[in-house]
Amino acid sequence: MSAAPEPGRFTALSRALHWLTAALVFCALFIGFVMVNSVGDYAALIMIHRTLGVTILVVVLVRVVNRLTHRAPPLPPTVGALERKIVVLSELSLYALLLAQPVIGWAMVSAAGNPVVVFGSLRLPRIAPFDARLFWLLRQAHSVVAYALMAAIAAHVSAILLHTLTLRDRMIERMTFRFGPKDDRSRLDIPGS
Amino acid sequence: MTNQPEDAGRWGAARPGRRDVLRGAAVVCAFLAADLGALLYANKWIGPARLTPRVFLDGFATVFGRQPGFRKNHAKGVAVAGYFDSNGNGRTLSKAAVFVPGRTPVIGRFSLAGGNPHAADASSTARGLGLVFGFPGEEQWRMATLNLPVFPDNSPQGFYDRLIASAVLPGTGKPDPTAMARFLAAHPETARAMDIVKQHPPTPGFADSVYSGLNAFYFVNESAARTPVRWSLTPLQQALPPASGPDALFDALVRQLRAGPLRWRLVLTVGAPDDPTRDATLPWPAGRRSVDAGLLTLDSVETDAPGDARDINFDPLVLPAGIEPSDDPLLSARSAVYAASYRRRTGETGSPPAVQVDKVAL
Numbered sequence: 001m002s003a004a005p006e007p008g009r010f011t012a013l014s015r016a017l018h019w020l021t022a023a024l025v026f027c028a029l030f031i032g033f034v035m036v037n038s039v040g041d042y043a044a045l046i047m048i049h050r051t052l053g054v055t056i057l058v059v060v061l062v063r064v065v066n067r068l069t070h071r072a073p074p075l076p077p078t079v080g081a082l083e084r085k086i087v088v089l090s091e092l093s094l095y096a097l098l099l100a101q102p103v104i105g106w107a108m109v110s111a112a113g114n115p116v117v118v119f120g121s122l123r124l125p126r127i128a129p130f131d132a133r134l135f136w137l138l139r140q141a142h143s144v145v146a147y148a149l150m151a152a153i154a155a156h157v158s159a160i161l162l163h164t165l166t167l168r169d170r171m172i173e174r175m176t177f178r179f180g181p182k183d184d185r186s187r188l189d190i191p192g193s
Numbered sequence: 194m195t196n197q198p199e200d201a202g203r204w205g206a207a208r209p210g211r212r213d214v215l216r217g218a219a220v221v222c223a224f225l226a227a228d229l230g231a232l233l234y235a236n237k238w239i240g241p242a243r244l245t246p247r248v249f250l251d252g253f254a255t256v257f258g259r260q261p262g263f264r265k266n267h268a269k270g271v272a273v274a275g276y277f278d279s280n281g282n283g284r285t286l287s288k289a290a291v292f293v294p295g296r297t298p299v300i301g302r303f304s305l306a307g308g309n310p311h312a313a314d315a316s317s318t319a320r321g322l323g324l325v326f327g328f329p330g331e332e333q334w335r336m337a338t339l340n341l342p343v344f345p346d347n348s349p350q351g352f353y354d355r356l357i358a359s360a361v362l363p364g365t366g367k368p369d370p371t372a373m374a375r376f377l378a379a380h381p382e383t384a385r386a387m388d389i390v391k392q393h394p395p396t397p398g399f400a401d402s403v404y405s406g407l408n409a410f411y412f413v414n415e416s417a418a419r420t421p422v423r424w425s426l427t428p429l430q431q432a433l434p435p436a437s438g439p440d441a442l443f444d445a446l447v448r449q450l451r452a453g454p455l456r457w458r459l460v461l462t463v464g465a466p467d468d469p470t471r472d473a474t475l476p477w478p479a480g481r482r483s484v485d486a487g488l489l490t491l492d493s494v495e496t497d498a499p500g501d502a503r504d505i506n507f508d509p510l511v512l513p514a515g516i517e518p519s520d521d522p523l524l525s526a527r528s529a530v531y532a533a534s535y536r537r538r539t540g541e542t543g544s545p546p547a548v549q550v551d552k553v554a555l
Contacts, residue, residue, distance in 0.1 A: 033235035037245045039349045040522055042529035043510050112535065113329040113505060121514060123331040130329050132504035136539035154228055158221045166209045166217030 004169045008073030015175055017063050024059065025098065025153070028052040029146060050105070051118045057102035064095060078169040090159075094152050101145045103127075108138035244349055246533035252353055253534075256360040257308030262543015265534040267321045267337075269312060270304030271443060271548045272502035275454065275491035277326055283486035286420050286461060287412035289515030290332050292486060297326045301491060302502035303399050303446060306339075311547045313439035316395050320442075322404040322426065323507030324489075332513035335505075337527070338404035338426065342393045344473035345386045349526035355383060386474035398432025399446040400455050408509060409470035409519040412461070421464030421519065423477065426457035426489055440548055447494050447553040454492035461486050470519040497546040506535040 009015070028049060035045035079087065109116050110126035111134040117123055128134060163171035209217075233239045253265040260268055276296050283292030291297050305312065306319035319339050326334040346352040358376035359368050377384045396402050405425040412422045433449045435441040449455065461484040462477060469475045497503040510518055510528040518524045 030231060030235050033232065036533070037235070037237045037243075037247070039244050039246060039249075039526045039529050041525065042246075042532075043518065043525035046528075114508075114511060115331045115333055125331075126329065130500070130504070132499065132539040136536065139536050140540070150228070150232065154225060157224060161221050161224060162217045164217075165220055166213045168209070168213060 004076065004078075007076050007170050007174050009174055010073060011070055012177075014063075014066060014070060015177060017059060017066060018175055021056065021059055021063065021098065024052055024056050025149070028056060029150065032146060047117070047120065050109070050116070051120075053102040053105050054118045054124070056098065057106075060095065060098045060102075064099070067095075073174055076163070076169040076171055078163060078167045078171075090152065090156060094156065097145055097149045097152060101142070101149060104138050104142050104145060108135055108142055111135035111138055244353060246530045249353060249356075249530045250533055250537060252356050253308040256356055260308055260310055260543070261541035262538055263308070263310040263546075264304075264538060265308050265530075267304035267306055267323075268308050268310035269314075269443075269547055270302045270321070270497060270502075271447065271550060272495045272497055273301045273303060273450065273491045274493045274495075274502075275299050275301070275489065277459065277487055277489050279487040280485065282484050283412075283459075283461060284414065286414055286422060286463065286484060287515040288415045289334065289412075289513040291326050291334055291513060292515070298328070299489060299491070300325050300328050300502050300505065302497070302505070302507070303443070305442070310543075311439075314435070314442040316397075316435070316442070320395070320399055320402050320404075322399075322402075323502065323505070325502075325505055325507065325511070327513070328505065333511055334513050334516060335507050335509065335511040336406050336424075337507040337509055337531075338406050340395060340402035340404055341390055341407065342405065343386045343389050343476050344407040344523070345383050345390070346380070346523070347382050347472040347474045348522055351380050351383060352523070352526070354380065382472070382474045389476060396428075396432060397434055398442055398449075400430055400432035400449050401428045402432075403427050404457070406509075407473045408521045408524055409464060409468075409473075410512070411470075411517040411519055413515050413517060419517070421466075421468060421470050423462045423464065424486075425460050425462070427460055429456040429458060429488075440553075443548040444553045447548070447550050450491065450494040454490045456491075457489045459486045459489055460484070471521045473521060473523055494550055496548065496550045503546075504539070506531050508532065 010018070031045050031049045031052065035042055035049055038045060075084065075087065106116060106124065107128040110128040111131050113126075113130040115123055116126060128138070160172050160175075163169050230239075237243060237245060250265050254260075257265075257268070264270075275298075277291065277299050278296050279292050279294055281292065281294040283289070286292075301322060301324040304321040304323065305314060306321060312318075319341055321337060321339055323337045324335070346355060354376055358372040360372075361367060362369050377387075403425055406423055409421050409423050411419045413419050430449075433445040436444040436448075438444065463482040463484065464470065464477055465481065468477045468481070495501050508528050508531050509524055512518070
């Protein structure tokens with residue numbers, strides 16, 4: 001088990017987009033939870049939060065195109081038939097949640113009749129009619145999707161950690177960058193477990 | 194790859210050793226604990242108790258009772274509409290589109306301070322006028338003004354403490370005088386502001402009140418010069434004398450608006466570099482330059498209803514390009530608490546508002 005073969009990697013662009021999304025989403029979620037409980041920092045935080053949201057929307061749209069035009073590397077052999085289905089489902093739901101959340105946020109601001117201002121002064125068009133009831137539904141949905149994202153991300157990270165640390169299949173290396181010396185190619189030929 | 198067991202089974206691999214299971218489980222548990230801790234901390238479920246928007250909403254509910262469907266403050270009001278005619282003078286201070294000569298549509302709401310939507314009108318209750326210029330465009334200017342010369346508080350905590358100290362004691366129908374005395378002793382800025390307010394007794398009605406923005410903002414013109422500004426709306430008419438009954442002030446306003454439009458002049462007061470911008474309890478010295486920016490005309494009035502001013506959050510930080518917030522800590526607090534109030538009330542179903550415009554006798 002200790003010398004599992006090096007797994008295939010996502011392309012450098014895919015990996016960069018993944019970690020960029022991870023950082024942006026972590027900040028957007030954390031700031032979102034902090035901001036709705038803030039009084040003094042609310043105004044500054046909501047501008048950062050909206051800006052992160054629209055950035056995530058753009059990055060995830062690029063990722064969807066990238067994902068549809070590039071094959072993912074094969075999963076390690078430690079992933080069984082049932083788990084393969086879970087992997088597909090979990091990837092699809094992460095994409096769906098990551099696309100839905102900024103759009104819901106944007107629509108929610110629109111439904112309150114508010115201008116949608118990001119990056120300090122860039123004004124986006126409103127994408128929903130002025131309707132207080134619709135605002136409330138979207139506002140509730142924004143919280144529900146935030147917690148769903150937290151749960152989906154926690155499951156995703158836990159699965160990668162379990163694979164990498166318990167099954168020792170180097171799962172995480174599909175998505176990591178290696179900054180040190182080139183991998184010893186000979187390890188590929190060492191019989192595994 | 195060649196060593197993959199044939200009977201990979203459910204997990205696709207041979208059973209991992211106990212140490213590997215423990216290692217994975219420990220790291221996953223540590224990750225989940227950190228994740229949960231961050232969530233609890235961000236939501237302020239753990240850590241020191243702090244003043245959050247929810248604390249304000251709970252404070253309003255404690256003082257005024259739960260009032261589903263209504264604004265948690267300034268609950269009683271009527272929706273109005275009209276327009277603003279800019280004369281172009283404001284352009285020396287701000288590049289905002291609203292100051293270009295011409296007409297901008299306006300939606301507004303007259304209100305009385307307090308969270309009880311059925312409270313009887315009282316002359317001493319602060320009168321509010323919420324306005325939005327250019328709704329629902331991208332360059333909206335929203336404001337929530339009061340008929341006071343200065344704001345009573347200079348910090349969110351001060352506002353909250355005053356709210357709690359003003360709670361009416363059951364049985365007596367009056368606030369606890371010792372609570373208010375204790376509050377004023379702890380907040381000398383409010384005591385000073387109250388003295389200034391006392392020198393400006395309220396006018397007979399809504400129509401002849403001066404409505405002031407109170408917080409300072411920065412106006413930014415085409416050459417990017419930033420000027421501290423406070424603004425007021427000064428009335429161009431007398432008010433009808435208050436009617437009788439629990440809606441005396443509102444009924445007089447509705448009658449007067451039905452008879453003809455009401456007008457206010459938008460006066461921008463230009464601050465000097467040393468004038469306080471972060472303390473709304475402090476008046477600016479008399480004699481500061483003022484700019485008459487144009488005329489606000491309100492010519493229609495409706496009952497608070499879905500789709501009208503009832504559903505607008507008069508968030509003072511919804512500003513057009515050319516007007517920017519100052520460092521006044523009340524601005525962010527107002528924005529935060531208004532947003533929480535808006536979220537809460539848009540999910541509630543309430544009773545009909547007290548002021549029914551079509552039931553006001555001519």
